[in-house]
Amino acid sequence: MAIVKAISVINKSDDQNDFLYWQNKSAQERIDAIEILRLQYIQMNKYVQPGLQRVYRIIKQK
Numbered sequence: 001m002a003i004v005k006a007i008s009v010i011n012k013s014d015d016q017n018d019f020l021y022w023q024n025k026s027a028q029e030r031i032d033a034i035e036i037l038r039l040q041y042i043q044m045n046k047y048v049q050p051g052l053q054r055v056y057r058i059i060k061q062k
Contacts, residue, residue, distance in 0.1 A: 003036070 010017075022030060042050050 003040070 025033075042048050
């Protein structure tokens with residue numbers, strides 16, 4: 001998986017195009033994009049642990 005650097009300058013009024021762009025992508029393509037961003041974030045911040053946080057709650061029942 002190669003990461004390609006790209007920069008583009010847009011007007012604030014073109015912000016709606018971003019929403020339409022992602023609406024036209026399949027669910028798998030959107031998940032893949034989120035995974036790429038997640039991996040980049042983990043690589044940039046060495047104190048971040050990869051994985052999901054787990055929350056346990058004990059509920060007492062009668």
